[in-house]
Amino acid sequence: MGVSVVRVLGRVLLPVVVLLFTAGAVLAQDNQDSVPRLYLSASGALVMPADVHADFHDASGSPNGGMDGAFDRGPGLVLVMGYGQKWEVRGELEIGYRTFAIDRISNFRLGGVADPGPYRAIGDVTSYSVMGNVVSSLDLGPLNLYVGGGIGMARVDAGMRSIARVSFDEADGRDSVFAWQLFTGLQYHLSQDFSASLGYRYFATEDARFGSTSAPIEAHNVEVGITHWLD
Numbered sequence: 001m002g003v004s005v006v007r008v009l010g011r012v013l014l015p016v017v018v019l020l021f022t023a024g025a026v027l028a029q030d031n032q033d034s035v036p037r038l039y040l041s042a043s044g045a046l047v048m049p050a051d052v053h054a055d056f057h058d059a060s061g062s063p064n065g066g067m068d069g070a071f072d073r074g075p076g077l078v079l080v081m082g083y084g085q086k087w088e089v090r091g092e093l094e095i096g097y098r099t100f101a102i103d104r105i106s107n108f109r110l111g112g113v114a115d116p117g118p119y120r121a122i123g124d125v126t127s128y129s130v131m132g133n134v135v136s137s138l139d140l141g142p143l144n145l146y147v148g149g150g151i152g153m154a155r156v157d158a159g160m161r162s163i164a165r166v167s168f169d170e171a172d173g174r175d176s177v178f179a180w181q182l183f184t185g186l187q188y189h190l191s192q193d194f195s196a197s198l199g200y201r202y203f204a205t206e207d208a209r210f211g212s213t214s215a216p217i218e219a220h221n222v223e224v225g226i227t228h229w230l231d
Contacts, residue, residue, distance in 0.1 A: 035085065036084055037085070037230060039227050039229045040082075040227070041078075041226065041228070043223040043225030047098045047099070047220075048221070049072075051068060051069065052217070054068070054214065055207070056212055065113075066107075068105065070103045071103050074099045074100030075099065076099070077096070078095070084135075086144065088136070092148075093133075095129070096129040096130075096131065097126075098203070099124065100125055102121045103120075104117070104118045104119060104120055106118035121160065122163075123159050123161050125157070127179075127205070128155045130154075131151065132152055133148050133181075134149060137187070146184065146199070147183070148183055150183075153177070157173075172210075173208075173209070173211055178205065178206045180203075181201055183199055183202070184199060185223070197225045199223045200222060201223060205217045
């Protein structure tokens, strides 16, 4: 499911990003009230992780198996500092936090051993990210449609406590990996200095390595936020 989502986003959202970047810049030229401003925003998120495939590696680093993982929903928080015009292309520095629980594993394969499962699993995954974003907005009056994307780094912490009621004493890992995201949503300007937003964000990382296991993060995020535009 995660791979198909990435393909859809690449074919649909990326052209929209380019289109709105261009439209936002053109509209801003005709809006004499638009001036560059510093802004701060905070958003709470419902994180809905996509199923992912994890690979196992032997002592030489070669793949020798893998498994599929499914996850429960979890909370997230996004803090942003940005600069630019409301109706033009803007730049942002973002700090993000996401956490969710491991729900089950299936299609386990190691060497010549294969077991389709699925099995109940207990564990958790947490990511801390620092991203640089580019955002563009389309002026719709008090509303504006925004779209953007970003790249950065994420520190991923993962821990497995048990699989099929078999407990593990030490199954924690941590890795720092490249991350990227695409996002879009609606922003309503409550006043000249404050805006409220409702948005969607797709956040993903390259494979994070935890001992002999590697897996990416792919997560859909529904966000509600508030922005303060500073003088």
